Amino acid sequence: MRLLVASAVAGLLALSPNAAWSEEKLFLYNWTDYTSPEAIKKFEAETGIKVTIDTYDSNETLLAKLKAGATGYDVIIPSHNFVPILIDEKLVQKYDAKALPNFANVEDRWKNPEWDKNQEYTAPFHWGTTSVAYREDLYGKKLESLGEFFKPGDKAAGRVSVFKTPEEVVNLAHLYLGQKFCNPDPAEMQKVQDLLLAQKPAVNTYSSEGMNDRLINGDSVISTQWNGYALKGRTEGAKSGKIVTYAYPKEGVIGWMDNMMIPATAGNVENAKKFINFMMAPENMALQANFTGYAAGIKGMEAGLNEEMRTAPEINAPADVKIVFSWACDAPSQKLIDKVWTNILK
Amino acid sequence: MIASAQTPALRRFLGLLPALAVIGLFMLVPVAIMALYSFLEANPFGGIVWRFSPEAYVQFLFERDLADNLVFQSGYLIIILRSLGLAVLATILCLIVGFPIAYFIARQPARHRNIWIYLITIPFWTNQLVRTFAWIIILGRNGTIELPFRWLGILGADDTLGLMYTDFAIVIGLIYAFIPIMVLPIYASLEKLDFRLVEASADLYSSTFETFRRVIIPLAKPGIVAGSILVFIPCLGAFIQPDLLGGGKKLMLGSLVQFQFATARNWPFGAAVAMILLAFVVLCLLWYAQAARRAGAQSGALAHA
Numbered sequence: 001m002r003l004l005v006a007s008a009v010a011g012l013l014a015l016s017p018n019a020a021w022s023e024e025k026l027f028l029y030n031w032t033d034y035t036s037p038e039a040i041k042k043f044e045a046e047t048g049i050k051v052t053i054d055t056y057d058s059n060e061t062l063l064a065k066l067k068a069g070a071t072g073y074d075v076i077i078p079s080h081n082f083v084p085i086l087i088d089e090k091l092v093q094k095y096d097a098k099a100l101p102n103f104a105n106v107e108d109r110w111k112n113p114e115w116d117k118n119q120e121y122t123a124p125f126h127w128g129t130t131s132v133a134y135r136e137d138l139y140g141k142k143l144e145s146l147g148e149f150f151k152p153g154d155k156a157a158g159r160v161s162v163f164k165t166p167e168e169v170v171n172l173a174h175l176y177l178g179q180k181f182c183n184p185d186p187a188e189m190q191k192v193q194d195l196l197l198a199q200k201p202a203v204n205t206y207s208s209e210g211m212n213d214r215l216i217n218g219d220s221v222i223s224t225q226w227n228g229y230a231l232k233g234r235t236e237g238a239k240s241g242k243i244v245t246y247a248y249p250k251e252g253v254i255g256w257m258d259n260m261m262i263p264a265t266a267g268n269v270e271n272a273k274k275f276i277n278f279m280m281a282p283e284n285m286a287l288q289a290n291f292t293g294y295a296a297g298i299k300g301m302e303a304g305l306n307e308e309m310r311t312a313p314e315i316n317a318p319a320d321v322k323i324v325f326s327w328a329c330d331a332p333s334q335k336l337i338d339k340v341w342t343n344i345l346k
Numbered sequence: 347m348i349a350s351a352q353t354p355a356l357r358r359f360l361g362l363l364p365a366l367a368v369i370g371l372f373m374l375v376p377v378a379i380m381a382l383y384s385f386l387e388a389n390p391f392g393g394i395v396w397r398f399s400p401e402a403y404v405q406f407l408f409e410r411d412l413a414d415n416l417v418f419q420s421g422y423l424i425i426i427l428r429s430l431g432l433a434v435l436a437t438i439l440c441l442i443v444g445f446p447i448a449y450f451i452a453r454q455p456a457r458h459r460n461i462w463i464y465l466i467t468i469p470f471w472t473n474q475l476v477r478t479f480a481w482i483i484i485l486g487r488n489g490t491i492e493l494p495f496r497w498l499g500i501l502g503a504d505d506t507l508g509l510m511y512t513d514f515a516i517v518i519g520l521i522y523a524f525i526p527i528m529v530l531p532i533y534a535s536l537e538k539l540d541f542r543l544v545e546a547s548a549d550l551y552s553s554t555f556e557t558f559r560r561v562i563i564p565l566a567k568p569g570i571v572a573g574s575i576l577v578f579i580p581c582l583g584a585f586i587q588p589d590l591l592g593g594g595k596k597l598m599l600g601s602l603v604q605f606q607f608a609t610a611r612n613w614p615f616g617a618a619v620a621m622i623l624l625a626f627v628v629l630c631l632l633w634y635a636q637a638a639r640r641a642g643a644q645s646g647a648l649a650h651a
Contacts, residue, residue, distance in 0.1 A: 138504065158508075164594055166609060204511045205593035218504065219487045219511075338610040339409070345597040346421040 026051045026271040029062070029073040031258070034126075036291035043278050049271050066091045071265040074272040077125055080257045081328040083115040092261045095273060097123040102280035110297035113257070114325060122259035123276050126294035129317060130168055131253040133225035133233060135215055136243040143247040146176040149222050150199050157202045161215075161223035164208045166341035168254065169196070171326050172224065175251045182329035186336065193340045200344060212236055215244050228293055231314040246314040252322030257297070377624070384617035394613050402618035422602070426622070429599040432513070432588075433581035436520035437528075440577045441570065443521065444528035448569070449562075451529075452536035463533065466526050474523055478590050481519050485509040485591070511593035519587035524580060528573040535569030536562075568638055575634045579627050599623050 028035065032055040040051050054073070056062045059082040066076075067089065078086060086092045097103055098119050106124055116122040132149045136142070139155050150173065152160050163169050173192045174181050183189055204219060212233035214220040225233070230246035237244040260276045262269060278284055285296045286304025295315045302310055309315060317323065329337065384402050387395040407423065408416040451462040469477060484490045487506045495501040509515060539562070547557040563570070585600030594601065599619065606616030 200595070203593070203595065205595070207589065207594050217487050218506075334611070338612070341605075341610075342421055342597070345595065346424050 024048060024050055026268055026275055027072050027074045028053045028275070029076045029263075030055055031077060032057050034077070034292055036288040038291070039279070039284050039287040042284065042287070043275060046278070047271075047274055049274065051275075063089075063091075066263060071263075072267060073263050074266040074268045075275055076261050076263055077258050078261060080113065080115045080259060080325055083122060083259055083261070085328060086261065087116075087121055091264055092121055093264045093266070093269070094120045095262050095269070095276075096120060097260075097276065100273060100277040100280065102277045105280050105282055105298050105300060107297040107299055110257070116259070122261055123280060124297040125258040125260050125279070126289070126292060126296050127255060127257035128294050129227045129253040129255050129323060130172075131225065131227070131247055131249065132172075132222055133211070133215060133230045133244055133246045134222040135218065135220075135237075136245040137241075138218065138221050143222065143245070144250055146172060146249045146251045149224075149249075150176055150195055152199075152202045152222060156221040159204060159219065159221040160199070160202045161205045161207065161211060161220040162199075162203050163224040164206045166337050167326065167329070168224065170337050170340060171254050171324075175249075175254065175324060178251070181324070182327050182333040184330075184333045184336065189336045189340055193343055196340070196344050206345065212244070216240070216242050218242075227295075227314040227317075231293065231308075231312050234312075234314065235308075248318060248321045252324050253317070255323035255325045257325070380617045380620055384614055384621050386614050388612045388614050399614070402612075402614040405615055406618060406622065422619075425597050425599060425602055428596060429582055430626075432516065432520070432598070433578050433584075436517055436524070436581045437574050437578045439517065439521050440525050440528040441574060444525050444573065445532055445566075445570070447525075448529045448532035448536055451533050452539070453541075459537075463530070466529050469522075470526055475586060477523065478519055478586050481515070481522065481591055482510065485515055485518070510591065511595070513592065515591035516587050519591040520581050520584060523584075523587065524577045527576045531572040531576065532566060532569040535566045539565050571634055571637045575630055578630060582626060583623055 026049050028040075028051055030053060034055070035053055040053070043049065044051055056065065059079050062076060062078055063082060063085060066073075066086070076092075096119075100123070103123065110124040110127070112119050113122070113124070132143065132146070134143050134156075143149070148156070149160065170192055171181050173195050174183060177188075177191055177195065179188050179192070183192075205214065211220070211223045211225050211229060215223055215233055216237045225246060227246060230244065233244040234246070260279065262272045262276075266272055279288065280298060282298050282300035283304045285298040286301040289296050289301065289309055290304070290306050293309065293315075295317075383394055385398055385400065387397045387399045387401065389395050404416065405422075407418060409419045410416060447466070451459055451466075454462060482489075486492075487510065488496070489510075491509065492501060492507055495507065501507070543561055543565070544557055547561045548554075552560070583600040583603075585598055585604055588594065588596065588598045588601060597605070599622075603616050603619050603623070606612045606619065610616075
């Protein structure tokens, strides 16, 4: 039935003069290893649209490519902090995601997000969080505040691991101090610096690799961590009876979300909308989530998720957790972040 | 037809052309690009703006306060001094460990020497990153060194010797990575050493230490200097060992350059730091050339004596 409708729509589109050559194609530009082949196969079978995938490895690459005048992409999936940049640079077009039938499946908390207040340019894709993970068996209690990470007690002194990415660490400090991200105020950044300098004697590594290794072998008791990695750490540690727990501190966690957008130069806008609508169906997004291991803000996905994805506390953040989204900082606040970081490591 | 006097020069030039092209393309051009970038303005989203600015070099020693006045700041200078200190320490330790090895090999029967040299170079066949990771397994918690202590009950279940993530671990990693390039040049000069001179020194009632100080060391000096330079330069720019074994707690010159390009999105400053690093390397090489010339003059004098 659906196939019939799809071919009927395709037939109608074929009548419009310049769509004749393009109606069966969709060019998706997505992150590397971030597209479920099963979901694409299903989309192609349902709609008869042939999908071509190209990949990028950073938001900067995507931005640079579009700015350099790359055309022909119909759907791109940038992170939330690059959405305003793409809109300002007029590289994307409005497409009213709210009018798509499957938009009703989007969880309320992801509707009208900060980076696209009227939901004109984006539809939600995967999302994730950054917080700290800890060895619950060594620590002896639940970690409830980021203060336990920044001012560790005896249990964790000398066994704290911190990311090597200044933005994420400074953002965690902002969360703990109750400040806003991308802070241009030198006095507030001074407090961040004091906090991180006071923490330093308790730190064993500044590194964004091997977090799970250090937690499992006991080098670290508390470590900054991404939720997807924490899931791997928990399953890995459980094999030898080590308990690696991803914390949801009361101050909140840092969030990121990827979004489906349509470039201004897209040649197959209607197909792009069909694809975006397709991905917002719970059974399809579940295929995608099982493939990547990330959460997605679509209601009713549970039935399609595998056991691990459905139950993982790292992926399924409690509903009352405060998730604060990071931003691409402007030049002055970025300079302050770099300065603080150099002062900590010099 | 063409004047025959020019032909040899032309031929020589043509013969050298491939080598010149390789050096020009893979060394001079990249260095020139780096030098150029270090004098441009940074683009906040990465990359550069094509506008001349000495800011990258000014930034190394001064920072601008809110009123845009230049204020001296020592942060980057400390990083340079720390890198220099660590490189000097690693070089001296490499020398102390490497010299006896080279001497030992040089005193072996000629047919055995190649086997020893071969053994020394084997680690070079493996990626440096992998070899450094191996030290995490050796020095780390529950690692090779700690295991016996654990079996004997000296270390409790949650105790550690704390070898990892220290300056000690960094220096161990540096020595291990660079000792072959210390041993080989020293061996090369000791191999040529005429051991009859050592015997003559002993016959003339010189103590072992005096012989070592006045005969062996001066004759091995070109090798010692070459080895020291070859170890010192990569140690100065090393960032794998400080990051993996030292826990990245203190920035080194190498990590500073990497940080500027990858994270801070300040390419001109990264390029400027790399140029400063290069300046140190060139200074070392000039000093080496000087020392080699003096050593040459000295051994010449010895031969005449």
